[in-house]
Amino acid sequence: MANACGPTSDGRRPSRSPWVTGHVESAVGQVPQVDTTLRFADRLGAWKARWAIGRMRYSVPPGLYAVGRPGRESPVLVTANYKMTFDRVRSQLAAVDAWLLVLDTHGINVWCAAGKGTFGTDELVRRVAATRLQQLVAHRRLILPQLAAPGVAAHEVLRRCGFRVIYGPVRAEDIPRFLEADMQATPDMRRVRFPLRDRLAVAPVELVMAMKYILLMAICFFLLSGLGADGYSWQRAIAIGLPCAAVAAAVSFGSILLTPVLLPWLPGRMFAVKGFWLGVAMLGIVGVWSNVRQMPVRSWVAVASWCVLIPTLASFMAMNYTGSTPYTSLSGVRVEVRRAVPVQVIGAVIGVALWLTGRFV
Amino acid sequence: MDRFRYLPGVVTLQIDVRRCDGCRMCVIVCPHAVFCMQDKKARILDADACMECGACAKNCPSGAITVRSGVGCATAMLIETLHRGSCCGG
Numbered sequence: 001m002a003n004a005c006g007p008t009s010d011g012r013r014p015s016r017s018p019w020v021t022g023h024v025e026s027a028v029g030q031v032p033q034v035d036t037t038l039r040f041a042d043r044l045g046a047w048k049a050r051w052a053i054g055r056m057r058y059s060v061p062p063g064l065y066a067v068g069r070p071g072r073e074s075p076v077l078v079t080a081n082y083k084m085t086f087d088r089v090r091s092q093l094a095a096v097d098a099w100l101l102v103l104d105t106h107g108i109n110v111w112c113a114a115g116k117g118t119f120g121t122d123e124l125v126r127r128v129a130a131t132r133l134q135q136l137v138a139h140r141r142l143i144l145p146q147l148a149a150p151g152v153a154a155h156e157v158l159r160r161c162g163f164r165v166i167y168g169p170v171r172a173e174d175i176p177r178f179l180e181a182d183m184q185a186t187p188d189m190r191r192v193r194f195p196l197r198d199r200l201a202v203a204p205v206e207l208v209m210a211m212k213y214i215l216l217m218a219i220c221f222f223l224l225s226g227l228g229a230d231g232y233s234w235q236r237a238i239a240i241g242l243p244c245a246a247v248a249a250a251v252s253f254g255s256i257l258l259t260p261v262l263l264p265w266l267p268g269r270m271f272a273v274k275g276f277w278l279g280v281a282m283l284g285i286v287g288v289w290s291n292v293r294q295m296p297v298r299s300w301v302a303v304a305s306w307c308v309l310i311p312t313l314a315s316f317m318a319m320n321y322t323g324s325t326p327y328t329s330l331s332g333v334r335v336e337v338r339r340a341v342p343v344q345v346i347g348a349v350i351g352v353a354l355w356l357t358g359r360f361v
Numbered sequence: 362m363d364r365f366r367y368l369p370g371v372v373t374l375q376i377d378v379r380r381c382d383g384c385r386m387c388v389i390v391c392p393h394a395v396f397c398m399q400d401k402k403a404r405i406l407d408a409d410a411c412m413e414c415g416a417c418a419k420n421c422p423s424g425a426i427t428v429r430s431g432v433g434c435a436t437a438m439l440i441e442t443l444h445r446g447s448c449c450g451g
């Protein structure tokens with residue numbers, strides 16, 4: 001029978017999880033002890049989750065875990081049950097004795113779950129009661145990741161279950177230093193950063209998700225290239241359509257990868273503007289490439305169409321990156337969408353019209 | 362985050378300093394250091410850095426802070442607009 005306090009409550013046996021190394025005796029019974037080193041399977045799983053391979057939710061059973069040999073005075077760290085988050089936290093705790101309280105965030109990371117409210121006051125209070133934390137520890141403190149704050153009202157948690165919420169650092173790597181410093185976070189630990197690694201974190205999933213639209217667009221370019229004043233020609237579709245399809249796909253992939261990489265250096269505040277300039281740069285590359293390859297330039301109309309299409313496409317793709325950054329406000333994105341989308345629509349209409357005209361002149 | 366600044370003058374963040382009891386929670390939870398303490402009251406130091414996550418308002422025990430919070434995601438906004446058939450903005 002599943003132990004009500006443990007992570008067994010959803011029916012899965014944690015002892016079968018490869019990252020459980022044993023058990024720790026406590027006032028509320030046996031608590032599974034987790035490994036603080038990541039194994040190949042953990043890294044492979046993270047990689048698969050990044051590339052959206054497999055439909056399974058990448059999560060761990062919520063509940064109580066032990067890190068090291070915690071006792072009644074040991075700190076309680078609260079985190080989400082997204083496996084990658086869980087892994088990141090436990091892998092930082094090699095030298096720490098602590099309790100780990102994993103909330104059921106439906107396999108979503110702390111930041112997104114807090115925004116949705118699943119990493120929230122209700123779930124926290126519920127989980128504290130279900131794990132009998134009052135009996136487990138002598139103190140009344142919970143350490144939460146700072147990025148959980150949009151979902152948790154600290155004063156309500158205190159009122160409802162008697163535990164004081166202490167917001168720890170933004171990043172898991174700072175937890176040991178935070179604990180050593182008597183649970184004081186430096187201003188630096190409280191600021192989000194957006195390094196290249198984080199900027200690129202969503203790129204694989206974006207690529208996978210955009211794939212079918214990009215493919216569709218490439219097919220359209222290919223098929224429509226067969227059109228001409230003399231009727232339809234498959235030879236033309238292959239000779240002209242394939243390079244056109246390749247350019248459209250390359251610009252799309254290029255935007256998904258280069259927008260995050262070059263984000264701090266692309267000019268403009270609006271992502272649509274950043275994307276536009278990235279598009280201008282890619283247009284230059286396409287120009288050089290078609291010169292080197294001696295692509296047949298059929299008419300100035302065809303050239304003009306690409307001058308409009310590439311920056312427009314890149315601008316649109318970059319705008320969709322707003323949802324993946326930790327600094328774009330809802331109000332700001334509303335303003336951006338309202339200003340940029342009409343321009344992008346006009347650009348797309350003019351670009352496509354020019355390109356189609358180019359088939360016939 | 363100084364290299365990352367979004368559009369200026371658009372955020373909905375507001376503080377009613379009269380209701381503030383100086384608990385510092387907003388200073389602690391804000392990931393963009395938008396607040397500072399001045400004469401035992403919280404002040405907005407850098408409103409344009411705010412990403413409207415809502416952490417400060419949620420954790421202010423005296424209800425001194427208001428902000429329209431949500432995820433700033435153009436894709437979600439476009440999808441929603443297409444489904445509703447009306448313009449976002451609202």
Ligand code: SF4
Nearest residue numbers: 381382384385387421
């Ligand atoms: S959280 Fe509210 S009461 Fe506390 S310092 Fe900030 S504004 Fe004042």
Ligand code: SF4
Nearest residue numbers: 391411412414415417
């Ligand atoms: S909404 Fe978020 S980013 Fe804005 S001031 Fe409050 S905590 Fe800081």
